[in-house]
Amino acid sequence: MTDVTFSTLGVPQPLITALAADGKTTAFPIQIDTLPDTLAGRDVLGRGKTGSGKTLAFAIPMVARLGTKLAGGNRRGGMPLGLVLAPTRELATQINAVLEPLAKAYGLTTTTIFGGVSQNRQVAALKSGVDIVVACPGRLEDLMGQRHVRLDAIEITVIDEADHMADLGFLPGVTRILSATPAGGQRLLFSATLDNGVDKLVKRFLSNEVMHSVDEANSHVSAMTHHVFTMTDADAKNEVVRTLASGTGRRILFMRTKHHAKKLAQKLTAxxxxSVDLHGNLSQPARDRNLAAFSSGAARVLVATDVAARGVHVDDVELVIHVDPPTEHKAYLHRSGRTARAGAEGAVVTLVLPGQERDVADLLRKAAIAVKPIRVTPQSAEVTALVGEVAAYVTPTPKVESHRGGGQSQGANAQRKRAARGGSTGGQSRVERSGSTGQARGDRSGRPAQSKGTDAARGTAHTGRDSGQAANQPAGTPRQGGSRRASHAGGSKLMVGSVVRQNGGNRRSGR
Incomplete structure (x- = not known):
């Protein structure tokens, strides 16, 4: 097939220039199919596999429509014109990263809205008159209830990964949000499947929609190779994991629980x-730091739960390893979709212990993937071929604790040890204790926590609301540590220590 340029699809010149500056000159199939309709103002239902280029498929028409109309003027505080709804904070952040350079071509402004961080910056951006909002449903509804934002002026709305919204139980909130937007606005909905109530959204909110389905809902990327490795026992599996993680390229290792993701990242780093971890127990700043370390190459391995299975895009992930096989085939496809994105090649490995063979075979059958299991050791040719060049050993960075104001007494040392274990210190302020406890409660429950701390502490208590972690965490998984430990669970020796106030002075704890 001949390459199709954005200019032939009717994309305005300012956006063609912005795309070219980012190295994008030819369109992907989902963009080729949808752009003529979306640029013409039609409602569109798009179905495409992960990594197919959906974000640009809706970002281009959104900016083209609003940029042509606004041309840099007539903004009203708290009344954006464009809205993108996303299921997770990571996906919202990445959508905004794609939108922002396009928006700048027309002098438009964008912002993200999600829980897990203070709402002050988000409220300030809204008051200043932001043009496009990329939001998770929970925090957006909070700000609507506080009257910081109104959706009366929305001209184009995008619902991205609607099926994942349904999986996380967000569709009632999405329905209320869409009901607050003008009925005559343009609406674009992108989803891998139309089950779990997504079809009801389409029927209620899209008008005379055009459907574009580039790939089957369960299809996998042709440039992706799949492998199933069986081992004799858990010890052999651990050695295979370490060997597969030792290459020079980026790898994502998926675990079933938050505790095991954190523990494996620490073990590999040692x-x-x-390695860094990504899971629901991390605060938003910790998630951002760990993703930044993985993106920059400071960490070559990301150990994650299913919170990273969708919406996390990092270039050149060459290997995805299902250390713990997922429980259903859609999770397998979305996890695997972190590699072989945008035409690149990649490999996927599923590790199977005795007793898991039948479940994994059923999983792959439903995912329409045919692969023969192979019994391996760390020295097997199939393993070493996936490792490629082995990276040099990196000496783990020790946790450094800096102290201000002279020496430390034995009592202070004991307090420091308790803090490292997740316990409280005698001089820890009430605000810090209530803030961290509230955040952890919010993480575990999936609802905003009610903290007795200050407004700043309460502002961090919405962490779990938009992340979907409660849905990703299997039932019966024990809670890890106390609420303070959950709030500060970094899981990586690359993380910067948090500041704890003690008896009028400051000291740093490498928690």
């Missing part, structure tokens, strides 16, 4: 393989 073995000279810089």
């Amino acid at each position: 073995q000279g393989i810089p």
Whole structure:
């Protein structure tokens, strides 16, 4: 097939220039199919596999429509013109990263709205008259209820990964939000499937929609190779995991629980393989730091739960490893979709212990993937071929605790040890204790926590609301540590220590 340029699809010249500056000159199939209709103002239902280029498929028509109309003027505080709804904070952040350079071509402004961080910056952006909002449903509804934002002026609305919204139980909130937008506005909905109530959204909110389905809902990327490795026992599996993680390229390792993701990242780092974790127990700043370390190459390995299965895009992830096989085939496809994105190649490995063979075979059958299991050891040719060049050993960075104001007494040392274990210190302020406890409660429950701390502490208590972690965490998984430990669970030796106030002075704890 001949490459199709954005200019032939009717994309305005300012956006063609912005796309070219980012190295994008030819369109992907989903963009080729949808752009003529979306640029013409039609409602569109788009179905495409992960990594197919959906974000640009809706970002281009949104900016083209609003940029042509606004041309840099007539903004009203708290009344944006464009809205993108996303299921997770990570996806919202990445959508905004794609939108922002396009918006700048027309002098438009964008902002993100999600829980887990203070709402002050978000409220300030809204008051200043932001043009496009990329939001998770929970925090957006909060700000609507506080009257910081109205959706009366929305001209174009995008619902991205609607099926994941349904999986996380967000569709009632999405329905209320869409009901607050003008009925005559343009609406674009992108989803891998139309089950779990997504079809009801389409029927209620899209008008004379055009459907574009580039790939089957369960299809996997042709440039992706799949492998199933079986081992004799858990010890053999651990060695295979370490070997597969030791290459020079980026790898994502998926675990079933938050605790095991954190523990494996720490273990690999201690073995000279810089690793970071990503899961629901992390605060938003910790998630951002760990993703930044993975993106920059400071950490070559990301150990994650299913919170990273969708919406996390990092270039050149060459290997995805299902250390713990997922429980259903859609999770397998979305996890695997972190590699072989946008035409690149990648490999996926599923590790199977005795007793898991039948479940994994059923999983792959439903995902329409045919692969023969192979019994391996760390020295097997199939393993070493996926590792490629082995990276040099990286000496783990020790946790450094800096102290101000002279020496430390034995009592202070004991307090420091308790803090490292997740316990409270005698001089820790009430605000810090209530803030961290509230955040952890919010994480575990999936609802905003009610903290007795200050407004700043309460502002961080919405962490779990938009992340979907409660849905991703299997039932019966024990809670890890106390609420303070959950709030500060960094899981990586690359993280900067948090500041704890003690008896009028400051000291740093490498928690």
